[in-house]
Amino acid sequence: xxxxxxxxxxxxxxxxxxxxxxxxxxxxxxxxxxxxxxxxxxxxxxxxxxxxxxxxxxxxxxxxxxxxxxxxxxxxxxxxxxxxxxxxxxxxxxxxxxxxxxxxxxxxxxxxxxxxxxxxxxxxxxxxxxxxxxxxxxxxxxxxxxxxxxxxxxxxxxxxxxxxxxxxxxxxxxxxxxxxxxxxxxxxxxxxxxxxxxxxxxxxxxxxxxxxxxxxxxxxxxxxxxxxxxxxxxxxxxxxxxxxxxxxxxxxxxxxxxxxxxxxxxxxxxxxxxxxxxxxxxxxxxxxxxx
Amino acid sequence: xxxxxxxxxxxxxxxxxxxxxxxxxxxxxxxxxxxxxxxxxxxxxxxxxxxxxxxxxxxxxxxxxxxxxxxxxxxxxxxxxxxxxxxxxxxxxxxxxxxxxxxxxxxxxxxxxxxxxxxxxxxxxxxxxxxxxxxxxxxxxxxxxxxxxxxxxxxxxxxxxxxxxxxxxxxxxxxxxxxxxxxxxxxxxxxxxxxxxxxxxxxxxxxxxxxxxxxxxxxxxxxxxxxxxxxxxxxxxxxxxxxxxxxxxxxxxxxxxxxxxxxxxxxxxxxxxxxxxxxxxxxxxxxxxxxxxxxxxxxxxxxxxxxxxxxxxxxxxxxxxxxxxxxxxxxxxxxxxxxxxxxxxxxxxxxxxxxxxxxxxxxxxxxxxxxxxxxxxxxxxxxxxxxxxxxxxxxxxxxxxxxxxxxxxxxxxxxxxxxxxxxxxxxxxxxxxxxxxxxxxxxxx
Numbered sequence: 001x002x003x004x005x006x007x008x009x010x011x012x013x014x015x016x017x018x019x020x021x022x023x024x025x026x027x028x029x030x031x032x033x034x035x036x037x038x039x040x041x042x043x044x045x046x047x048x049x050x051x052x053x054x055x056x057x058x059x060x061x062x063x064x065x066x067x068x069x070x071x072x073x074x075x076x077x078x079x080x081x082x083x084x085x086x087x088x089x090x091x092x093x094x095x096x097x098x099x100x101x102x103x104x105x106x107x108x109x110x111x112x113x114x115x116x117x118x119x120x121x122x123x124x125x126x127x128x129x130x131x132x133x134x135x136x137x138x139x140x141x142x143x144x145x146x147x148x149x150x151x152x153x154x155x156x157x158x159x160x161x162x163x164x165x166x167x168x169x170x171x172x173x174x175x176x177x178x179x180x181x182x183x184x185x186x187x188x189x190x191x192x193x194x195x196x197x198x199x200x201x202x203x204x205x206x207x208x209x210x211x212x213x214x215x216x217x218x219x220x221x222x223x224x225x226x227x228x229x230x231x232x233x234x235x236x237x238x239x240x241x242x243x244x245x246x247x248x249x250x251x252x253x254x255x256x257x258x259x260x261x262x263x264x265x266x267x268x269x270x271x272x273x274x275x276x277x278x279x280x281x282x283x284x285x286x287x288x289x290x291x
Numbered sequence: 292x293x294x295x296x297x298x299x300x301x302x303x304x305x306x307x308x309x310x311x312x313x314x315x316x317x318x319x320x321x322x323x324x325x326x327x328x329x330x331x332x333x334x335x336x337x338x339x340x341x342x343x344x345x346x347x348x349x350x351x352x353x354x355x356x357x358x359x360x361x362x363x364x365x366x367x368x369x370x371x372x373x374x375x376x377x378x379x380x381x382x383x384x385x386x387x388x389x390x391x392x393x394x395x396x397x398x399x400x401x402x403x404x405x406x407x408x409x410x411x412x413x414x415x416x417x418x419x420x421x422x423x424x425x426x427x428x429x430x431x432x433x434x435x436x437x438x439x440x441x442x443x444x445x446x447x448x449x450x451x452x453x454x455x456x457x458x459x460x461x462x463x464x465x466x467x468x469x470x471x472x473x474x475x476x477x478x479x480x481x482x483x484x485x486x487x488x489x490x491x492x493x494x495x496x497x498x499x500x501x502x503x504x505x506x507x508x509x510x511x512x513x514x515x516x517x518x519x520x521x522x523x524x525x526x527x528x529x530x531x532x533x534x535x536x537x538x539x540x541x542x543x544x545x546x547x548x549x550x551x552x553x554x555x556x557x558x559x560x561x562x563x564x565x566x567x568x569x570x571x572x573x574x575x576x577x578x579x580x581x582x583x584x585x586x587x588x589x590x591x592x593x594x595x596x597x598x599x600x601x602x603x604x605x606x607x608x609x610x611x612x613x614x615x616x617x618x619x620x621x622x623x624x625x626x627x628x629x630x631x632x633x634x635x636x637x638x639x640x641x642x643x644x645x646x647x648x649x650x651x652x653x654x655x656x657x658x659x660x661x662x663x664x665x666x667x668x669x670x671x672x673x674x675x676x677x678x679x680x681x682x683x684x685x686x687x688x689x690x691x692x693x694x695x696x697x698x699x700x701x702x703x704x705x706x707x708x709x710x711x712x713x714x715x716x717x718x719x720x721x722x723x724x725x726x727x728x729x730x731x732x733x734x735x736x
Contacts, residue, residue, distance in 0.1 A: 007332060009330060075634060103636035106635060115628060115649070115650075117724070126645070130635065142428070175635070179636065
């Protein structure tokens with residue numbers, strides 16, 4: 001019995017997705033010293049940044065400029081010596097006050113931190129199991145689903161040591177997202193990958209981000225990577241780390257690999273590179289003086 | 292009653308959503324966001340809401356009336372149709388793996404409904420703290436049929452049909468032996484034995500080298516060992532031989548079990564806690580260099596009988612080896628694994644249990660192999676000084692009673708049983724660290 005299709009009417013206007021997002025980070029005058037006494041070094045100097053909820057925010061700077069210091073302060077690995085960091089309006093950490101370690105901000109590490117003694121599936125299910133938010137069987141089922149969504153079906157029973165570095169990175173990102181973090185903190189996660197794997201990983205990360213829509217704070221010293229991934233790119237000065245410039249990457253998502261040959265992309269890369277290069281030169285000169 | 296009548300008592304979308312079970316744990320903002328995205332509709336009796344072939348990308352909530360879900364070709368033949376009543380959810384095939392699209396939804400009577408785009412639901416849930424996961428789980432349960440729920444439960448209990456543990460252990464041991472026999476290096480090792488015993492035979496029996504004249508020859512030892520009527524009263528046919536072996540093995544087992552159950556926790560604590568290390572480690576550094584033989588007098592004075600001092604001395608050597616290797620293992624665990632665990636929500640204790648313990652396992656197992664070796668070493672020494680049975684005692688008394696072939700029998704037996712115990716430890720270790728074994732298999736040249 002066929003009748004006319006049902007007429008659906010909206011009860012209200014749909015809220016734009018941005019309004020239900022979380023993960024806005026406000027860094028105000030963050031300051032951090034390393035060492036003590038005469039050898040005390042200013043690592044981060046009154047650094048202020050505003051990361052919007054749901055965006056991919058990339059921090060670029062020469063190696064050893066103190067980018068990781070900022071990220072570690074957000075993650076709760078160490079405290080600041082001055083300034084504050086707020087997450088969604090709530091104080092995360094302040095002077096001499098370390099942020100609580102928690103699954104609302106998950107770090108994806110430079111060298112990878114999948115547990116080699118757990119299978120891929122157990123690794124991904126780890127967060128909800130230790131937090132007690134899901135029963136073990138449910139956590140494993142959901143982990144399997146998330147792995148499948150990320151195109152990683154078939155790796156569940158493998159151990160990390162048996163898989164390629166690209167797979168490991170993707171699994172690690174999936175493991176982080178299992179916890180539905182407000183912020184994903186990525187500390188040069190693709191540094192050790194070869195160029196080809198890296199470009200595949202960039203697209204995979206964008207796809208994952210498009211699906212999950214969290215805030216991603218991405219640290220790198222690779223300018224092309226920064227421009228390809230970032231909605232905005234912050235260039236930091238070196239030693240001490242300060243905000244030098246923020247560039248808006250006005251290339252709309254979803255971004256395909258082909259944009260890297262576009263004029264706009266090349267212009268942005270050139271612009272960013274010239275700003276970063278200045279700092280790299282400074283760091284180099286500083287290193288020679290000290291060395 | 293037509294669609295118009297149904298429409299008149301439509302509750303507001305927000306109230307409907309709040310009332311359905313899976314959404315009960317949602318935050319107020321999330322409910323608000325979902326309510327804004329919800330669309331309302333009404334279906335006349337018999338009207339199709341979605342067809343079998345249509346991609347059901349919406350989550351439907353029944354406000355009033357009953358919806359009938361039909362499956363034209365049920366894979367299990369049991370739940371071909373089911374009814375969904377007021378305040379229940381349906382649709383969203385993508386959530387239910389394995390049953391995608393194979394469903395037809397029809398209004399059984401006059402029905403009023405609310406629907407939400409599932410992509411938006413996911414988006415909203417993603418913004419929820421841990422509750423989002425709970426909601427998805429609850430939705431999954433609410434959307435699946437009873438048969439699917441049963442199948443899912445069965446999927447998570449695949450271990451029930453496994454063979455009993457002893458049988459599994461036996462077949463594992465069997466396949467291990469076969470794999471050893473298949474390795475080419477096994478035969479290289481055999482060649483080593485041939486060289487050793489051949490050299491012995493040549494030196495004593497054939498060439499009779501000057502310094503070797505008092506040494507019992509391999510032929511003499513072999514004949515004594517296998518003789519039903521041995522010259523010196525001990526061979527594989529005498530029960531006293533097995534009494535000696537059993538006495539030593541029993542002491543090793545007790546001492547090794549004690550050393551492992553104390554040494555591993557102490558080692559882990561030494562590696563993981565700086566406070567514990569500060570208090571305890573200096574004592575370790577003071578006591579560890581003292582050779583086991585130097586402990587013998589005190590052990591005999593302090594412990595009663597002859598059994599306890601021997602077990603104590605054996606334990607002591609094992610304990611140090613296990614504890615120190617375990618400590619090294621705990622310290623070798625990369626700190627970023629611990630940070631990662633903490634980041635993912637693990638408590639310090641969970642991080643210890645899930646990261647430090649398995650991470651130090653390779654070192655622990657190396658420690659246990661060393662431990663079983665030094666256990667035999669100190670056992671033989673202790674048995675030579677006190678005790679009435681055991682292989683060390685056998686070797687020592689055979690010396691004083693000038694029964695030289697029996698010395699060699701005791702030594703070789705010691706070697707063989709010692710080798711067997713460390714093989715067992717290694718075998719168990721490899722079983723416990725599948726990840727490590729697989730990793731090594733990949734990196735091996």
